[in-house]
Amino acid sequence: MTAFAPGRILKREKSVIPGFGITFGLTVTWLGLIVLIPLAGLFIKTFELSLDEFLAILTSSRVLNALKISFGISFLAAVTNAVLGSIVVWVLVRYDFPGRRIFDAIVDIPFALPTAVAGIALTTLYAENGWIGQFLAPLGIKVSYTPLGIYVALVFIGLPFIVRTVQPVLEDLDGELEEAASSLGAARWQVIFKVIVPAVLPALLTGFALAFARAVGEYGSVIFIAGNLPNVSEILPLLIVIRLEEFRYADATAIAVIMLLISFVLLFAINQLQRWTDTRVGR
Amino acid sequence: MGHVMTSVSATILEAEFAAQASVIPRPVRTEPAPVRWALITIALSFLSLFIVLPLISVFQQAFSRGWEVYVAALVEPDAWHAIQLTLTASAISLVLNVAFGLVAAWSIAKFEFRGKGFLLTLIDLPFSVSPVVVGLVFVLLFGAQGFFGYWFIDNGYKIIFALPGIVLATVFVTFPFVARELIPLMQEQGTAEEEAAITLGASGWQTFLKVTLPNIKWALLYGVLLCNARAMGEFGAVSVVSGHIRGETNTMPLHVEILYNEYQFAAAFAVASLLALLALVTLILKSILEYRLAEDHKR
Numbered sequence: 085m086t087a088f089a090p091g092r093i094l095k096r097e098k099s100v101i102p103g104f105g106i107t108f109g110l111t112v113t114w115l116g117l118i119v120l121i122p123l124a125g126l127f128i129k130t131f132e133l134s135l136d137e138f139l140a141i142l143t144s145s146r147v148l149n150a151l152k153i154s155f156g157i158s159f160l161a162a163v164t165n166a167v168l169g170s171i172v173v174w175v176l177v178r179y180d181f182p183g184r185r186i187f188d189a190i191v192d193i194p195f196a197l198p199t200a201v202a203g204i205a206l207t208t209l210y211a212e213n214g215w216i217g218q219f220l221a222p223l224g225i226k227v228s229y230t231p232l233g234i235y236v237a238l239v240f241i242g243l244p245f246i247v248r249t250v251q252p253v254l255e256d257l258d259g260e261l262e263e264a265a266s267s268l269g270a271a272r273w274q275v276i277f278k279v280i281v282p283a284v285l286p287a288l289l290t291g292f293a294l295a296f297a298r299a300v301g302e303y304g305s306v307i308f309i310a311g312n313l314p315n316v317s318e319i320l321p322l323l324i325v326i327r328l329e330e331f332r333y334a335d336a337t338a339i340a341v342i343m344l345l346i347s348f349v350l351l352f353a354i355n356q357l358q359r360w361t362d363t364r365v366g367r
Numbered sequence: 368m369g370h371v372m373t374s375v376s377a378t379i380l381e382a383e384f385a386a387q388a389s390v391i392p393r394p395v396r397t398e399p400a401p402v403r404w405a406l407i408t409i410a411l412s413f414l415s416l417f418i419v420l421p422l423i424s425v426f427q428q429a430f431s432r433g434w435e436v437y438v439a440a441l442v443e444p445d446a447w448h449a450i451q452l453t454l455t456a457s458a459i460s461l462v463l464n465v466a467f468g469l470v471a472a473w474s475i476a477k478f479e480f481r482g483k484g485f486l487l488t489l490i491d492l493p494f495s496v497s498p499v500v501v502g503l504v505f506v507l508l509f510g511a512q513g514f515f516g517y518w519f520i521d522n523g524y525k526i527i528f529a530l531p532g533i534v535l536a537t538v539f540v541t542f543p544f545v546a547r548e549l550i551p552l553m554q555e556q557g558t559a560e561e562e563a564a565i566t567l568g569a570s571g572w573q574t575f576l577k578v579t580l581p582n583i584k585w586a587l588l589y590g591v592l593l594c595n596a597r598a599m600g601e602f603g604a605v606s607v608v609s610g611h612i613r614g615e616t617n618t619m620p621l622h623v624e625i626l627y628n629e630y631q632f633a634a635a636f637a638v639a640s641l642l643a644l645l646a647l648v649t650l651i652l653k654s655i656l657e658y659r660l661a662e663d664h665k666r
Contacts, residue, residue: 167526168410197642198646
């Protein structure tokens with residue numbers, strides 16, 4: 085079945101459609117001017133630093149703490165989104181209830197709402213006199229101006245990544261397998277964990293990686309709610325801004341290069357995961 | 368290429384499955400009612416508490432001091448300037464991204480060449496770069512200390528702390544939006560219609576305007592919609608390159624930040640409510656367009 089496929093795809097006919105040269109050229113030029121050359125500039129700037137200087141910046145305690153805070157809280161938020169997002173997807177795809185379509189549309193709000201707006205809204209909600217904060221304050225839980233606030237903001241912005249990545253896969257999932265498993269005597273929980281979870285796992289991991297990558301780079305929604313205390317609630321992107329405002333360009337650049345390298349690794353992982361998802365569901 | 372191969376064989380598999388599906392009776396595929404209701408409750412409480420409540424609170428805070436304060440916050444000259452700057456910057460970014468999206472989609476979807484997957488990854492790259500890093504990158508290039516900074520400043524061009532910088536940062540951040548909507552659809556639609564038009568004597572432009580464009584108009588609008596929402600709301604990247612000059616380089620999200628930091632909460636939320644309204648309109652239009660797009664993908 086696959087034997088004829090490579091031949092069919094490799095056979096390249098001379099296309100009658102015009103415009104390849106000009107459109108391809110413009111695409112690469114524009115991509116280079118807007119994205120690639122500016123990013124290359126960042127790396128070139130790093131070479132003005134010696135390796136020792138570079139390492140000294142990255143191993144300073146404030147940077148290390150910001151790394152820990154950014155990656156640690158982003159990870160926790162992405163895990164929370166994976167769990168709660170899975171429940172949301174399941175409910176939206178499998179059950180019918182009044183208002184389902186509206187709740188489905190609501191999932192995209194974090195994509196559409198500007199991050200600064202989300203930031204001030206969440207801060208106000210979770211402040212000690214806010215709608216939610218007033219119930220948490222008597223319990224001794226402070227959210228706004230603490231690391232917990234960063235977590236809340238990152239859960240907010242990450243949710244749609246999980247839902248929108250897993251949703252199409254769960255919708256396309258062939259009912260045959262579930263039915264076969266249940267008619268062979270599997271309990272419902274067995275069907276879920278041995279049939280459905282393995283099928284949606286690649287999509288779930290992709291969504292997790294997307295939410296995580298977005299959370300690490302997030303700035304607007306976090307800075308309002310975080311309190312921005314160095315070594316406690318200061319995220320990496322904020323540290324870049326602070327160094328830039330102090331005209332310490334070398335420090336800002338070194339931190340940015342590390343963030344960029346990590347996001348390249350994440351992008352690569354996401355690409356591989358997406359390929360895995362595509363082969364799993366046969367799209 | 369491996370990806371295309373698997374999808375070819377998978378389509379055949381799917382067809383076989385579909386043929387069998389009509390024969391086998393369907394057992395129940397759901398959970399007991401209490402489990403169902405428990406899950407629905409968890410999901411809806413989470414969405415209401417985490418997503419809906421923040422949105423409602425924006426409007427509640429905006430009107431907390433009454434209509435007059437609300438209107439005053441919006442017609443105030445700095446706010447008005449911020450609104451104009453946001454509209455200008457996102458309009459320019461939209462035009463550039465639509466042009467790039469169409470050009471890139473034409474070359475990628477209508478032709479086969481080596482390295483296409485790599486090119487697609489590069490187009491996606493801006494999605495995974497932190498907005499703050501985007502801002503920093505342009506400051507390093509065009510700032511006073513930057514590679515090209517002196518040349519531009521000596522020749523009287525202001526890029527950083529001015530409109531060009533804001534546009535550059537916005538274009539970078541929204542770079543993939545239009546292209547990523549057009550490419551998959553144009554790939555699905557194939558080249559048969561264009562080939563027919565060319566063979567019958569149409570020019571490349573005629574083919575694009577009369578054959579391709581009508582086929583992709585909804586996807587194009589969808590890309591424009593998402594691109595616009597992100598462009599108007601962009602905060603991190605624009606914040607770094609704009610310099611926060613009040614009444615000059617402040618966009619709406621930056622103006623919200625300034626007002627908020629000055630404890631003018633009602634005014635900050637008033638400007639924020641306009642952005643929230645934009646988000647709501649975007650979501651409604653998006654739902655409508657998604658329906659149209661599903662039709663296009665089916666064809």
